[in-house]
Amino acid sequence: MRVMMSAVKSGLASRNFWKAASLWFICLLYVLFQGGKTSFMLFTMINVLALYWFICSLAGVKQVRAERSLSLNGELAGKQAIQAGSQVEVKLRLQLPTFIVTPYLVVNEQLQRHNGDSWKYEDSIVPRVGSHAELVYQTPPLERGKYSFRATECRSKDIFGLLEHEGTFQTEGEFYVLPRTIFIPRWPLFSRNSRYSGPETTILQSRRETTQINGVRDYIYGDRISRIHWNATAKTGSWKSKEFERESIPKTMIILDAHAANYVDRERFELAVSTVASLLEFGGRERISVGLCILGREVWGSAPTESQFERQQMLHQLVDISPEGTGDYKAQLEQRKELFPAGAFFIIVTPLADELLFDMLRWAKRSQMIPFHIHIGSARNVDSRTRPGSLYNRQEIAGIQLSSLTDLPVLLGGGYG
Template sequence: MLQCKKRWIPKNQRFLFITLLFFWSCSLFFFLFTGGKLALILLFIVSLLTAYPMVLERWSGINNISGTRNLLPDRLESGNSITIKIDFEIPGVWPITYIFVKEYLYHRHANVSLFEASFVPDFYRKGSIEYTVPRLKRGIYRFGQTECSTGDIFNLFQHKSELDYSSTLRVYPRTVPIKQWIYVQSLLALSHRSSTSPHQRETIYIDGIREYVPGDRMSHIHWNASAKTGVLKSKEFERESHPKVIILLDRNPSSYTGEEQFELAVNVVASIVPFIQKQQMSLGILSSGKEYPFLEMKQGARFVPHIDNFLLHVQMEGTENLEDLIFDKRLPLTSGTVVVIITPNKTEDLLLNLKQLKEMKMYPCHLDIIHSSEKAKSEIWRKRLGTQQVPGYSICCLDDLPVMLRGDISWGL
């Protein structure tokens, strides 16, 4: 519910108000010193003209106007449009000819947007306005104060009030559904075939609790669960049957030609994350920047708030080169890890690092963020990656992502 903030007569209307008082005083003195029907009628008319703006300010109900904002739809992605509807209710009985409304919308990396609309109150002194905000950008939008104003029938005076409220609008990256990723699903199938081995290495993540089996280590016993049930319970740890996926996002401004290219890279990450979640695989995201440098999601996690915040707030503000991040100490690089590198860079150092990852028995791949004019250059780069048995994908627009990931790159396994 929006609450009203009162505002008295603005400074630019005070001269007009004083002028009316002056004419009323003159008509009053004319009646007192002259008398007669003419002076009485003149005083009556001038009194009405003078009292009307004052009564309008007090009794029009504009000072106590209230409103409710409705935002549709609930989940927003970049590029979407949103329809905003505000329902108003004006208390009082004094007739009002119109209500003029101004709305301010602020964005962290965009200009302030101003939306203006008006409505005529109905018999129940209610009304509504509706407007559309087109092509939203990724990030958080904040609504400023809503200005409501009305005027007299002569449009000489304007009375305003402000609606104070706290409301935000979250716009997430645009995503496309990914049904197949041949490279990752092939690695997943290989891990399933090798998962029958009883000597699989266990991770440090607890997958659940089971009954104690003779031969279990004492360090694996879950003492709290054992005390509650009265039966020995052992911790069940995740096994290294599923390959872990590490996404390296380049956030260095020198790597991109503009904001749109970086937004495409963020959209690619946002589209890959749900696919990895559906495959019940562990996920890590590493990028250069002060905020969210490294994020990790355990196997099978359905909802990770900090990853959503990362996709909402991440900006092109990194200072480190991507080549320096590949062998960062924060990365839990182990044999069998899938390393997804997202960057427009196509350098010799990157090619050398991809080769080193391959020699360490990992599975790197490169998602090349390109413009439509760079397809020929990107094709040459993909062939160079093929000589090192590293799969590469050229992403010109987000709709190309599902098509590229369905490509046959079995030679990269």
């Protein structure tokens, strides 16, 4: 009953109702003042047409239901992670009322991102026999974030093309897109012979490889001939290398600066997030115990771990993060100091290059950690002390200057000097 009353109220507020009511009232006046068979026949036809319009308004496009499925490269998107830059294929299977003829259907879809950005898609389809219809389309390349579909709008006219009817329905369709990443083949910072090793490395665990083979991986340019796995190479047709077990793995903490005042545009923050995500993936491949600390509106942190599940949780934390942080950096670090074990690498990703940065780096040194600074931005924004020959370098604090994600693998092979 409530559904009927709401339909009646919405009908009274629609323009279609007043068009039909005006036509019916004119025909009624024609019957009353003119009379005759012609006027009566016309009035009867208008009543039948009005009844048809009324049924269409209640049981037409308003009763359309649908199922939505998402796929990526031919596989269901729910079974694999969606990386930023990917295009998702959306398939909408529509179920239309069986006893109402729908000549065509205009479908309007709206995909909304967590920050309010939205993308609209509109297309018209002709229902097939059996009151079924299918709409397939592809989204544009998506950036990182959580996405959800708003209520789908449908429009259709009656078989005479006189009045247009509208309806909406809600179908499940939520998914998330991980940040952009880039493959990092190696990072000399973790080498035992790294020139940035200081007194803290006596606490740092060794990561030398043993002679015990632990598996097979893809060949990386520069691998020794003795490391090539010839049997696997012959079977797969592509170069494969032996993977050896390691004695132990160093712990690493990655700190992401998410303070709003430090990012002049969205692109710079996206670069910082993509850098952190790439480092997490590198740690996963190299079996490095990696943790994450985000200095945002609230301090979020996860202790160093080798667990793939925990690493996925860290990546998911980066999906919808925004630069909204404020406050004192050292106070935030002290708030979660249990995340920073002595001897660990302290890798901070930030556009800062001033006294605030050096306070954090000195805090890391006092906590017996090995600082590494990834500066996000152009070189002209770097403090003079971060240039070669400065106190920054004499203290043997490593760092790189990053302005593009594609430069990250190359820059991680060296430093400022």
